[in-house]
Amino acid sequence: SYEVTQSPSVSVSPGQTATITCSGDKLGANYASWYQQKPGQSPVLVIYRDNKRPSGIPERFSGSNSGNTATLTISGTQAMDEADYYCQAWDSSTVVFGGGTKLTVL
Amino acid sequence: QVQLVESGGGVVQPGRSLRLSCAASGFSFSSYPMHWVRQAPGQGLEWVAVISYDGSSTYYADSVKGRFTISRDNSKNTLHLQINSLRTEDTAVYSCAREGLLERAFDMWGQGTRVTVSS
Numbered sequence: 001s002y003e004v005t006q007s008p009s010v011s012v013s014p015g016q017t018a019t020i021t022c023s024g025d026k027l028g029a030n031y032a033s034w035y036q037q038k039p040g041q042s043p044v045l046v047i048y049r050d051n052k053r054p055s056g057i058p059e060r061f062s063g064s065n066s067g068n069t070a071t072l073t074i075s076g077t078q079a080m081d082e083a084d085y086y087c088q089a090w091d092s093s094t095v096v097f098g099g100g101t102k103l104t105v106l
Numbered sequence: 107q108v109q110l111v112e113s114g115g116g117v118v119q120p121g122r123s124l125r126l127s128c129a130a131s132g133f134s135f136s137s138y139p140m141h142w143v144r145q146a147p148g149q150g151l152e153w154v155a156v157i158s159y160d161g162s163s164t165y166y167a168d169s170v171k172g173r174f175t176i177s178r179d180n181s182k183n184t185l186h187l188q189i190n191s192l193r194t195e196d197t198a199v200y201s202c203a204r205e206g207l208l209e210r211a212f213d214m215w216g217q218g219t220r221v222t223v224s225s
Contacts, residue, residue, distance in 0.1 A: 001168055033211035035151070042201060042218065043151065048211035086151050088211065093165045095141065095153035 002091035004070075006098035012105055018074040020101045022087030025068060032070035033088045034063060036081075037100075043086065047072060079105050108132030108214070110202050115219030118192050128185040128202030128216055136160070136180035139205040141212065142187045144198035152198070155187065156205070192223045 004024035012018040022032060032050055035043035045054050047063035050070065060075045070089075074081055082105045087098040114126040128140070142154040155166045155176040164176050175188040185202050199218040206213035 031210055033209070035212070037151075042215040043212070044215075045206075045209065045211055045213050048206070048209040048213075052209070054209070054213065084150075088151075088153075090210070093156070093163075094167065095156065097143075097151040097153055100150040 001094075002089070002096050004087055004089050004096055004098045006085075006087060006101045008099070009102045009104065012074075012077045012103065014079060014105055015076055018077045018081070018103055018105075020072040020074075020085050020087075020103065022070040022072075022089075022098045023068055024070075024089060024096075027068050027070055027089060028066040030089050030091075032063070032065045034061075034070075034072045035086045035088065036083045037086065038083045046085075074103075077103075077105055081105060110204065110214060110216035112200065112202055112216045112219035115200065115221045117222045117224060119225050120192055120194060120223055122192055123188070123190045124192060124221060126187040126189065126200055126219055126221070128187075130183045130185065130202075130204075133204075133214075135183040138207065140176075140178060140185045141203045141205060142174075142176060142185075142200060143203055143212070143215075144196075144200045145218070146195075146198040149198075154200070157185070189221070192221075194223050197221060197223045 034047040037043040050065035051063045141156045157176045177186045201218040202216045203212040204214040
């Protein structure tokens with residue numbers, strides 16, 4: 001079955017750019033989405049169809065997807081962005097999530 | 107109010123069955139594919155199952171195939187997950203999620219219902 005892989009953790013200083021990656025075979029040929037999950041809360045969609053932002057998501061969140069890697073970029077990272085981030089892709093009609101990346105803002 | 111509200115979780119012995127429900131409100135439920143996603147304690151998200159907008163198609167994760175059944179009642183705006191032969195590894199928070207028609211991603215999530223499988 002199809003798998004996508006994320007680094008377990010990323011650290012960034014406030015105001016800097018955070019880059020979170022998701023790797024999978026030919027991932028760029030499928031749409032990737034990204035979710036933010038804070039402790040005790042449900043996930044929130046922050047990027048869909050590789051690089052689209054839902055209404056209400058700040059412009060500092062952006063995404064790209066090419067080759068075997070999808071990337072979530074958070075520019076000017078704020079303390080409120082500290083959370084777990086999950087990539088999600090499709091494998092035909094089924095769904096796969098990455099293992100999640102814990103973003104620490106320090 | 108646009109929302110998804112799950113129910114039916116609890117503490118269950120291994121081998122028993124459980125039926126989870128997800129009540130949808132505030133949107134045209136019958137227009138959207140719906141999914142179940144679970145999250146074991148301290149772990150990441152795991153996709154469980156999907157059902158098409160009209161219930162004609164269903165797909166499952168390999169880990170639950172044959173034991174879980176997803177269904178929907180569009181007349182009652184309700185999604186269900188029947189879980190049979192429960193295992194300790196099924197312990198998780200189970201959430202329903204709406205698949206956005208444009209987004210092809212999960213644009214709405216419920217708060218989840220907790221299932222604990224323990225003897």
